[in-house]
Amino acid sequence: MGRINSEELRDLLKVYFIMGSTNTAKNPEEVLKEAINGGITLFQFREKGEGALKGDEKYALARQLQKICRASSIPFIVNDDLELAMEIDADGLHIGQEDEPAERVREKIGDKILGVSIHTIDEAEAAIRAGADYFGLGPIFPTNTKTDTTPVQGTSLIQVFRKRGITVPIVGIGGITAQNAGTVMKAGADGVSVITAISQAISVTDAARELRKNV
Ligand SMILES: Cc1ncsc1CCOP(=O)(O)O
Numbered sequence: 001m002g003r004i005n006s007e008e009l010r011d012l013l014k015v016y017f018i019m020g021s022t023n024t025a026k027n028p029e030e031v032l033k034e035a036i037n038g039g040i041t042l043f044q045f046r047e048k049g050e051g052a053l054k055g056d057e058k059y060a061l062a063r064q065l066q067k068i069c070r071a072s073s074i075p076f077i078v079n080d081d082l083e084l085a086m087e088i089d090a091d092g093l094h095i096g097q098e099d100e101p102a103e104r105v106r107e108k109i110g111d112k113i114l115g116v117s118i119h120t121i122d123e124a125e126a127a128i129r130a131g132a133d134y135f136g137l138g139p140i141f142p143t144n145t146k147t148d149t150t151p152v153q154g155t156s157l158i159q160v161f162r163k164r165g166i167t168v169p170i171v172g173i174g175g176i177t178a179q180n181a182g183t184v185m186k187a188g189a190d191g192v193s194v195i196t197a198i199s200q201a202i203s204v205t206d207a208a209r210e211l212r213k214n215v
């Protein structure tokens with residue numbers, strides 16, 4: 001199979017839905033099915049924060065959500081948890097700067113998709129050398145979902161990266177909605193990554209569809 005090519009990945013990053021059991025009061029499986037119906041292009045299982053599942057329960061939910069993605073050929077990405085990603089043969093892993101260095105992770109995951117959260121040019125250049133496939137840049141707008149974020153950066157960092165000729169696929173994240181997604185794309189992102197805008201929408205399907213229309 002080999003590493004995914006950038007152009008194919010750019011298409012996958014368009015509406016990148018992220019969710020864990022703590023992000024919705026509804027049944028996460030139902031929410032994921034509705035989000036897929038609405039047109040999300042990529043899914044990340046992020047089981048983190050207050051009340052997050054652990055151990056067997058976390059693995060069981062991951063397998064259930066992976067099955068739903070597989071039925072619709074939506075790639076399934078795991079956040080942070082390399083063991084889980086390898087255990088269930090996920091399509092990829094997303095890591096932060098505080099996780100294991102990207103070089104080590106790349107060695108362990110082979111050709112799986114590797115996403116890295118980036119906040120500076122130096123981090124970006126290191127991640128490129130380490131073999132990252134895409135960058136997550138944020139928080140673009142204020143968000144309540146992740147409390148320990150670096151300062152809200154707007155779309156300026158995306159623009160700086162593109163001005164410097166960094167062509168690596170980029171997804172923006174943080175407080176993104178159908179209303180502001182267009183500005184994230186105009187700044188040079190290949191897609192938007194959302195948790196609340198979809199997982200806590202009145203109509204999950206409509207929210208995903210709305211976002212897809214605006215990217
Ligand atoms: C995981 C993460 N990283 C930066 S902001 C964020 C949370 C994004 O959640 P929401 O889309 O609900 O603002």
Ligand SMILES: C=C1C=NC(C)=NC1=N
Nearest residue numbers: 079094117136137173193
């Ligand atoms: C922190 C993150 C940044 N970006 C993405 C795509 N996922 C994350 N979990």
